[in-house]
Amino acid sequence: MPIEVREKFESRRLIKSAGGSNSSAELAYIVLGTDNDIAARDALEDEAPANYANLPRQSVQVEPLGPGLWDGVVRYALSGGGGGLPTGESTFQFDTGGGTQHITQSLTTVQRVPAPGMVAPDFQGAIGVSADGVEGIDITVPVYHFAETHYKPDAQITGAYKGVLFNLTGKVNGDGFRGFAPGEVLFLGASGAKRGSGTEADWEITYRFAASPNVSGLSIGPIGGITKKGWEYLWVRYSDQEDTAAKALVKRPIAAYVERVYESGSFAGLGL
Numbered sequence: 619m620p621i622e623v624r625e626k627f628e629s630r631r632l633i634k635s636a637g638g639s640n641s642s643a644e645l646a647y648i649v650l651g652t653d654n655d656i657a658a659r660d661a662l663e664d665e666a667p668a669n670y671a672n673l674p675r676q677s678v679q680v681e682p683l684g685p686g687l688w689d690g691v692v693r694y695a696l697s698g699g700g701g702g703l704p705t706g707e708s709t710f711q712f713d714t715g716g717g718t719q720h721i722t723q724s725l726t727t728v729q730r731v732p733a734p735g736m737v738a739p740d741f742q743g744a745i746g747v748s749a750d751g752v753e754g755i756d757i758t759v760p761v762y763h764f765a766e767t768h769y770k771p772d773a774q775i776t777g778a779y780k781g782v783l784f785n786l787t788g789k790v791n792g793d794g795f796r797g798f799a800p801g802e803v804l805f806l807g808a809s810g811a812k813r814g815s816g817t818e819a820d821w822e823i824t825y826r827f828a829a830s831p832n833v834s835g836l837s838i839g840p841i842g843g844i845t846k847k848g849w850e851y852l853w854v855r856y857s858d859q860e861d862t863a864a865k866a867l868v869k870r871p872i873a874a875y876v877e878r879v880y881e882s883g884s885f886a887g888l889g890l
Contacts, residue, residue: 621652621657622649622651623648623661623664623690624650625645625646628646629646630643630644630645630646631643632644633709641673641695642693643671643673643693643694643695644692646689647662647666647689647690647691647692648683648688648689648690649680650686650687651686652688655680655682655688658690659678659679659680662690662692663692666678666692670692671694673695674695677692678690678692679691679692679693679809704769705769705771706771707768707769708766708768708769709766709767710764710765711764712762712764714760714761715761717758717759717760717828717830718757718758719759720754721745721755722745722853722856723743723744723745723839723854723871724743726743727740737861737863738864739864739868740864740868741870742839742840742870743838744854744856744871747868747869752856760831761830762829763826763827763828763829764796764826765824765825766824766825766827767822767825768825769821770823770889772812774821774889775810775812775823783808785883786805786885786888787806788804788806789880789881790802790847790848790849791805791885792882792883793884793885799832801832801847801848801882802831804828804830804848804880805883805885806826806827806828808825808826809823809824809826810824825890830848832847832848834846838854838871838874839871840871841871841872844874849879850878850879851876851877852875852876853877854874854875855871856869856870856872857869857872
């Protein structure tokens with residue numbers, strides 16, 4: 619299978635300096651068709667332009683996403699002093715594209731329409747009920763993706779600090795963070811590149827997050843009083859019950875479960 623390089627929709631992040639000229643840019647790609655990191659990087663380097671927005675290419679980076687799948691980033695900046703913003707500065711990006719969640723219960727059954735002479739069974743909000751189970755559907759749910767790029771002194775980016783980033787990846791905030799309540803923010807990881815050399819060296823590090831709201835007072839069929847933090851998982855247990863009006867055996871919710879699937883951590887360790 620040939621290696622394929624595709625530019626992402628959210629690519630082409632461009633930063634303009636205070637003087638009005640472009641100071642740095644970033645193109646984002648997906649690389650498919652190889653498990654070799656060197657081959658993935660070389661294919662990305664061949665595909666990405668040598669210059670973009672009047673800026674020369676500074677770095678080509680790939681990170682594994684899965685078998686034969688790579689996340690690629692190509693950065694552009696003016697040479698000399700590392701390009702981009704000065705040490706200590708930051709940039710921020712966000713999108714509210716949302717995420718996908720599989721649900722088996724609706725908020726409300728708007729209508730039940732039976733065949734002539736029949737009574738439509740009441741499944742109490744269960745979706746896609748069959749004799750074997752409850753199929754459910756995939757819906758778009760609120761997920762707020764945001765990223766922060768910070769330019770940090772070389773002395774701060776120690777092996778211990780990189781270990782903190784590694785250990786916090788895949789954890790939710792144990793305390794309030796960026797205006798979000800505990801449990802609402804998931805740290806997706808960080809990527810960094812060193813700029814310059816010697817005493818002028820610093821690091822450009824991008825931190826990626828996703829936020830999902832905590833909710834309370836949820837109801838599922840006859841079950842009420844459910845509280846769920848943003849990144850906890852809610853699922854429903856069903857049982858066969860008799861619908862006397864429809865004279866049919868139906869599946870109805872009998873219990874709701876909220877599961878903690880992510881560990882929590884202190885985001886203070888990120889030093890943001």
